[in-house]
Amino acid sequence: MNSLEIDSQEYFSEELHEECGVFGIYGDDSLSPAYACYNGLLALQHRGQESCGIAVNDRGVVSGYKNMGLVSEVFNNEVLDSLSGQMAIAHVRYSTAGGSVRENSQPLVMRYVKGTLAIAHNGNLTNAFDLRRELEMRGAIFQTTIDSEVIAYLIARERVKSGSVEAAVERTMGQINGAYSLLVMSPQKLIAARDPHGFRPLCMGKMGDSIVFASESCALAACGAEFVRDIEPGEIVVVDEKGMHSIKTCMNRSEKKSLCVFEYIYFARTDSQIDGISVYRARKEAGRILAREFPVEADIVIGVPESGIDATIGYSEESGIPYEKGIVKNGYIGRTFIKPTQKERAKSVRLKLNPLRSVLEGKRVVVIDDSIVRGTTCDRIVKMLRNAGAREVHLRISSPPFIWPCFYGTDIPSRGELIAVKHTVDEICQLTGADSLGFLPPDKLSEMLMGQNTGFCDACFSGNYPTKIPEKMLEGKERGGVDFDKKIIRRKSEQSVCQGTEA
Secondary structure, eight states: TTTOOOOOTOOOOOOOOEEEEEEEEETTSOOOOHHHHHHHHHHHHGGGGSEEEEEEEEEEEEEEEESSSOOHHHOOHHHHHHHOEEEEEEEEEOOSOOOOSGOSSEEEEEEEETTTEEEESSSSSSSHHHHHHHHHHHOOOOOOHHHHHHHHHHHHHHHHHSHHHHHHHHHHTOOOOOEEEEEEEEEOOEEEEEEETTOOOEEHHHHHTTEESSSSSHHHHHTEEEEEEOOOTTTTEHHHHHHHEEOOOOOOOOOOEEETTHOOOOOOSTTTTETTEHHHHHHHHHHHHHHHOOOOOOOOOEOOOOTTTHHHHHHHHHHHOOOOOOEEEETTTGGGGGGGSSHHHHHHHHHHEEEOOHHHTOEEEEEEEEEOOOSHHHHHHHHHHHHTSSSSEEEEEOOOOSSSSSSSSSSSGGGGGGGGHOOOOOHHHHHHHSSSSEEEOGGGGHHHHTTTTTTTEEEEHHOSSOOOOOHHHTTTTTTTTTTHHHHHHHHHHHHHTTTTTOO
């Protein structure tokens, strides 16, 4: 096989996924928290499509329902009507830690000596393995394989020794490392917490007298709530019958704010605002940067739906090249990465994306996508556009090349599976069959955020990890690089922490 040919068995999946989305509401008998959660989860469906669940608190009695599948498949009026109460938390999941089974779906509900505890968690802990082993050695029996259960056990353990559940959450935050946006529901309180680095988004809204929490602001709008503010990194917000108050003792000002920059590039819904920055504006700015950095003579600019559209609009405005709808997406086709064979995955791509020959034929085309991970999809897109009559195809990517794995909750594979690790940009261009290829330069990420963000994590592009990565987490991220990759990642994580690098 030619060294520049794509190995279909190795580069088997192109789409990236984040672990989950969370939603919670503290209200009263005048509303249905279950229906509010349902609407919120529908708006967060893009963050997790494997399983979903809702847990409702009715004066201290917690009931819930969760299952595998999409929100609209799992819940109906009969189920929602059975979930009555005054407050609730909810969750959509895509597994990056723990298998894709019903037992690992959330919210997790735990009954212990102090009553009932329910949690919904977005992110990955970097010290989950060590904490789990410690708890098991003390007699804990785990029902799941997810690190969210580790958090639940720790909160329950600390609650027995603390005067309040929020104090238990505060003490637990001193023990866990990594990424977590967390909702905790006790018999009387709803608590929201965000890790001191702020890896994952979490915001708060208000609907009448009800307080609402969500991974993204678009979910607040979906249930009729008004956006109030983002939860700060390291902050704990407590809501009970006395009102709302904030605990900021876990806010470590020496920690660099490290919101995952890929939230702006791909994960978040385009109508969300995260940490004061419009996702739509950030994506448009990425397209403008691409137009300035990689200009080309072309007749039209098109985007790969849906994630490439916003950057395409920015590219068109900056370059003056007309924007056209050149690819139509069938939103009812299942995700390509779950197909069992390469042949079926390739067929799924053809069914999911269809070119508009009347727009493309005889044209010099700029096509914009959000990322290239393994390289499985972009070559088929280029080929599809050429088969539809495009005379030239110039590929532009609104993110830098992925060259490092993620340990904070994004499903970025091992280095050996990342096409940019094995090939130069020119080689990737040759692999895709494009006439030219340009990635968003890593040093332009701050410019994409228009100077409004005080810090973000770009470790998947730079290798500058905001936290030290434990040895156990390096296992499984070595494929294709064996021990060499492990040593590099260890060194990069230690250097970035010691030097205080702002990722």
